[in-house]
Amino acid sequence: MWPTHPPAPESAARYRERGAWRDRPLGGYLTRAAAVWPDALAVVDGDRRLTFADVDRQATALAAALHARGIGQDDVVSFQLPNIAEAVVLFQAVLKVGAVANPIVPIYRGHELRFILGQAQTNIAFVPGDHRGFDYPELYRRLRTELPGLRDVVVVGGGSGAEGTTSWDEFLTLAGPDPAATVRALPDPDPDQVCLLLYTSGTTAAPKGALHSHNTLGFENASLVQQFGLNERDVIFNPSPVTHVTGVNCALILPFLLGAPVVLHDRWDPKTALRQITHERASFMIFSTPFLTDLLAVAEASDVTTPTVRHLVCGGADIPDELARRATRRLGLVTRMYGATEGPSVTASGRLDPAGVRLRTDGTPLAPTEVVVADDAGEPVGPGVVGEVLWRGPDTCLGYLDATLNAAAFTADGWFRSGDLARFDAHGALRIEGRIKDIINRSGEKISTHEVENLLGAHPAVAEVAVVAGPDERTGERGCAFVVTRPGCDLTLAQVREHLSAREVATRKFPESLFLVDSLPYTPSGKIKKFALRDWLRDRASALGVTVRAMEEGVVRER
Structure with a gap:
């Protein structure tokens, strides 16, 4: 048996009574x-087409x-x-x-x-x-x-x-x-059996294996259908990896619930993506903001519009207002969604929502999912007050494969502690403000700074290291390593990459900027002041009028 953290019996009964859990195996x-629809198109993979x-x-x-x-x-x-x-x-x-x-x-x-x-x-x-x-x-x-x-x-x-x-x-x-x-x-x-084990990196060094059942994933996909009014005439465009929760839902499950085809896009190329969207008459897609930025740039440069697109759903990073306005005018309606591997669709906005909700918040809770913003004591706070996002609902995962992680991730009554900071506005829409979890959010990919620090700490030239997220206009955030070297040692970004490559670490986790410093800032209790490093990166970029990407990507010495 799998070690699960199922919802309370009364919650499970409520999900079934409301039809959120349909008790149908996904197959x-x-x-x-x-x-x-035996002869209807189901999958487009380049020149290959499967019914x-x-x-x-x-x-x-x-x-x-x-x-x-x-x-x-x-x-x-x-x-x-x-x-x-x-x-x-x-x-x-x-x-x-x-x-x-x-x-x-x-x-x-x-x-x-x-x-x-x-x-x-x-x-x-x-x-x-x-x-x-x-x-x-x-x-x-x-x-x-x-x-x-x-x-x-x-x-x-x-x-x-x-x-x-x-x-x-x-x-x-x-x-x-x-x-x-x-x-x-x-x-x-x-239908309550575990059918998906999906690992997510967070604040811990080791990935966490989230467990989903037929019922949790069934509701997740049904909620997408209801929220966006999807039907068999839609065409799903999927550039998200099929090994991420968005790709699992949009490419591996949703097409079969709808009876609608999915167009697979593997290695991201905005010109190819735009050509696929127009040629296949795609109407629905979910991706992170960098994808939207690239797609819009290509569409504007070639003066192309995509009239078949009904919904461009973005999550994983903020959407600048001007980007959303231009993309909606040229590509299709831009909306926002908030979720995670543990609960893929927690809040969302839709076509009928005011522009302020669609573009400047992460939407409202997708009933019967419940969402609260809580203070440090776990008590709900009022509108406008920032706190941690907690949720529970029919698409919330059943816990982690390592059951010892469940106590920290869930409250006793089944609320998932997201580690994200947010506030509700006066209209009940959620606005994500930041994260408690110390991670780098690079184009929607969550990278544990703790894991990278542990790996870099093994380099013979490294005495102390701290890795934080720095601003990046293309990917949202980038990994920035602050290193105190050992006496008589030097270090380059190329050596950092060589060290991590030799340990067979995913290249996306490699720091993109390296700063050699005499010392790291510490609190009186001995913890590194990572907020000070993040503030320095932001203020430095602001003072120079450029982003970190525009700076030298090699070693920048701060002596």
Whole structure:
């Protein structure tokens, strides 16, 4: 059994009474779509186009192959795949066998993978071949020597042919002569059963594995349909990684609930994205503000509009008012949403909301999700007062795989402590003001400063180190490392990157600015004054009239 932190019985009963929890296994949506709209377009992956019948047939064959390898309920199937059709097929196959899908972002390397695959006790992993110049099969070959539970590694697409790996086509030969009969004989999963294990980095050094059930994800996607008035005539454009919570919902689940196609966009390129949106007549998308900035710049430069787009939903970073105004005029209606891996859609604004709510707040709670802003004692505060955001609702995760984390993350009565600071306005709309959690929010990717500090602290030239978020006009925030070097030692940004690369750390976690200082500021109790470092970065940029990105990216000495 999975160690969950389920909602209180009265809350679960209320969710069922209100129809928020429909008690339907998620795999049933593909079965229905394939029966009702068999020839309708389901997935666009470059030149490849799959109908709902195609996805159902391929997922059934893959599910039968997984079953033949002993994968069933409670087994973990990890995948570190880009935005490709096989990721959609795989997720649906995992649902068919009642296993637990564990998407892992492609940027992770050995450092993160050893922890995730080991803690999840992954039995089988699906990886790309040589992707973006990196040899995933070879990495997993080495990992298998350290993780005896990792029995199978299946390679999607061309690769190095690393020892001990199996190709996608070869694995499918295990499906047998009648995969449909094999899958029909499998028991339906309990809708309260865990079906998704998704790791999120926060303030801790190690990623945290959030647990979602068929019911929590079912409500999440149903709430998107209701909030934005989606239907089978919509076309979803998805540039978010299918290994992030937004991509999981928008690419792997929502199309099958709606009977609407998803257009996959893998490596972000705004020119290609604009061409896909116009050619495929996309109408709905969720992404972070940097994506919107890039897309608008290309559209304005080429004088292109996107009249089919009904909703551009942004989360993960503030949206400047002028950007939102220009994007709404040229691309489509811009709205905001607030959530996290633990609760993907907590608040949102919509088409009928006033511009002030749509563009300058993060929207109102999506009922029956409850949201409060609380003081340090956990007591709700009034409108205009800043406090920590707490929420509980039908799409709130069931807790973490490491159950010892639940006590700090949830109150006794089931409220999730977000670590985000916010205030409610007089109209009941939420405005995020900052974070208690010490993380870097880089284009929506949350990076633990504590983890980076621990890694940098092992460099022989480093005596003391503090990593904080600095302003960045392109990504919102960037990693800035302040280092006190050991006597007689020097350090460059290139050496920092070499040190982290040797430890197989995801490149997105590498600091982008390095400041060598004589000493770090400390409080009387011995804690580093990180707020002082953040203030210095902000004020320095303000005084110079430029952002940190415009400054020298190498070593800047402050003596």
